[in-house]
Amino acid sequence: MRAFAALSRLAVATLSLIPAGCQQLEGMLDDHGGVVSDLTGVDREVVDDVNKGVKTANVIAEAAEGIDPSQEYYLGRAVGATILEKYPPYDNEEANRYVGELGQSLAWFSEVAPYRGYHFLILDTDVVNAYAAPGAYIFLTRGGLRLCETEDELAAMLAHEIAHVQCRHAVRSIDKSRWTKVATLIAQEAAKEAGSRNVVQLTEAFGGILDDFVTAIVESGYSREYEEEADEAAVGLLRRSGYDPRALVTVLRKLEKRQASSSGDLFSTHPAVKDRIGRIAPLAGAGSAETVSARQQRFEAATARARSPQS
């Protein structure tokens, strides 16, 4: 979807302690190994220059490891701003506070925190979707909120987005040739004395990566591999935080139903949800999702207006 299944969009986590559920470690090795060999092979001169300085370790580490968390944050802000240009924030303090507290209560159990932590916001659009930007801003549309009938289902949607961040899917989606150029540029910058930065080139590179992110969001969505990885990590996060992981299966079933009945373009570009359900259901556990009355009451109270068709 551009929703959930596609609920993905952008997400950037940090290459850190690889969180449980992020199974694609070999993929990460490939990604970053590619950068290293490109850097050393493509522009040996730059590397040699860089090696003359005391900054070498940092430079190579930065090239090898990718964009570090503080840089991800600034990319994430640009991603967030791009999304907010398209969809305005939903002006409802009660609903946003509820989603924010629910999001933080999941974030406490996330294995990776972004540079300035997680932030959650409802977007005022009927489009059924959720987005995770590096940094990490997690946006949920009113359409996405309407799909949820319980707090646990809402938690499942947010956990899936947090998982994209944890697993660093946006950074791992950056085009290889783009990344080689950026890594080289940063290496050159690091070799310079303070005060002589080439902000123009850095800004161009910044815009290029941002384009890659937005393309992944608006046009293609994440690969099925990344969606499945995020589903798996979300199950762990839901379980650790005390929510019912089976709620993720419930939400995916609703998405599947919507996908089947949708003739528009909303879901047409996204991988079948059915396969994801088949994969995640055994991990989430048997039986139907349950919620407790205290959660149900506050979910309904806080989101009634946001979920209503009008207003």
Next chain:
Amino acid sequence: MASGQESLLDSGGQRNVDKEGTWMTRVRIGPGCAAALLLLSVGTAIGAQTEAGAKGPPPKELSVQVETAPVREKPDWLGKVLEPLPYGTRVSVVGQRGDLWMQVAGRGEEGAPPPRAGWMSKSHLTAMKLARVPGAGGQGSFGVSDEEVALAGKGFDEDVEKAYRTGKPGLSRAYSVLDELEKKKPAPEAVARFREQGQLEERSS
């Protein structure tokens, strides 16, 4: 290559660590060693994951990967903050509770016991070695030297964001929404209350 590799392999030890812990400024490696560094860093990450599952020893040193990470008295989000650590600060891991909390110690003088220990969320730490952000402060018992701080700030940062926003006045409103959102982040006490009211209990995964 050989000498560079030695330096790398030694990076977790003492040889390249002066009393202020500025090992990053001392290491020299050749380009051919980049792959070795990569493998080492990923290897550390694998080790950390394994450790999280209580299947192996914890990594010796981790870096703060968030703007400011509190060291707490207890492994609890409401635990008293002993000291906030800025991005990039290296800490020694001396223990762990469950999957999500690391007991850490500052560096102290070489050969002496760590001056202070506390608890940090694992989510705030990474096996990566990160350049410090200039002006981030942090000269307390966990702090690092000015020399290390001076190496940071070479990539995408506030300056780049400013340049990116130039000529795009339409983005100002969107950015201000993000700024407001950050200010409204719920306090730990509110999150704890939310969890209690919702009868949410931590479970092991």
